[in-house]
Amino acid sequence: MADQAITLGALLAAARERLKQARIPDAALDARLLVEHFTETTQADAIARPEQLIEAGRRDAVEKALEQRLEGKPVHRIIGRRAFYGLELTLSPETLEPRPDTEALVDLVLEYARRDNGDDRPWRLLDLGTGTGAVALALLSVLPNAQAVGVDVSADALATAASNADINGYGSRFTACRSDWFAGVEGRFDFIVSNPPYIRDGDWPGLSREVRAFDPRIALVAGPDGLDAYRAIAAGVALHLASGGMVAVEIGFDQKDMVSEVFAANGFDLADAVRDLAGHDRALIFRTKTAR
Ligand SMILES: C[S@@+](CC[C@H](N)C(=O)[O-])C[C@H]1O[C@@H](n2cnc3c(N)ncnc32)[C@H](O)[C@@H]1O
Secondary structure: OOOOOEEHHHHHHHHHHHHHHOOOOOHHHHHHHHHHHHHOOOHHHHHHOOOOEEOHHHHHHHHHHHHHHHOOOOHHHHHOEEEEOOEEEEOOOOOOOOOHHHHHHHHHHHHHHOHHHHHHOOOEEEEEOOOOOHHHHHHHHHOOOOEEEEEEOOHHHHHHHHHHHHHOOOHHHEEEEEOOOOOOOOOOEEEEEEOOOOEOHHHHHHOOHHHHHHOOHHHOEOOOOOOHHHHHHHHHHHHHEEEEEEEEEEOOOOOHHHHHHHHHOOOEEEEEEEEOOOOOEEEEEEEEOOOO
16 A cells, blocks of 8 residues: 555545445445544544545554455444444454443433432442443443443453443442353342343344354343343342342343233333434333232
């Protein structure tokens, strides 16, 4: 490659065209995210100062990133981080890339936590399968006096979650706990939340190549019917839920009835369900069954 600078506008146009030609979905968005990240520019720079010169080293970094994208690596894996609920979260090999759909789970928990002027209460939160810390940290970002314990079976994910808590300014209110679901968890919590693995074993081969190659299988797959993690979680909730507490989970689009049955069998009533932006059932919240 010639050792010369290129303008930001030309670099962006070339990157967009390259991904488009290769039929990469969302080519324009991916090109923009990669160029912005590796040239340390913003969308505003591209609009206001497209003539600004990008030095050869940065242009080469964009070039390498485009090659990775053309080989199928997802754009946020290349960048190494992804935005979730207004937070910037670093990814690592054993963390799932947080998905926008999971914001529905956060909103559902917040709706209940903030009832009756509850915003400022010292809520105790438990996030089972915390991954990057996405759900716990999003809740901490809105509830200023809450404390969260993030549980994961993966040491790599937990280290990433703890680092994300520090980077985003919530390190003093976040505790990482390595545990197989509740096995190593102590204490009781006002809200137990989880976005657990919920894909059926048999559906794994049909997922996109990008997901299979770059998201950890253990973060996504949960037995022949996809319900193994819900069974493990529902069985342990009663021992760790504070009086009046609630448990909320993300679900697959067709799992509302099945997951409700799993929790009902363990003594919990469905209190509410919300859909994601595509209109699919996405998050459920339960409370302890009342005596009838
Ligand atoms: C679907 S990911 C969710 C990650 C993150 N909470 C999010 O919403 O982006 C599920 C997480 O559960 C963790 N996990 C899987 N099996 C587990 C187990 N037995 N005990 C604790 N965590 C587990 C995985 O490592 C993964 O981080």
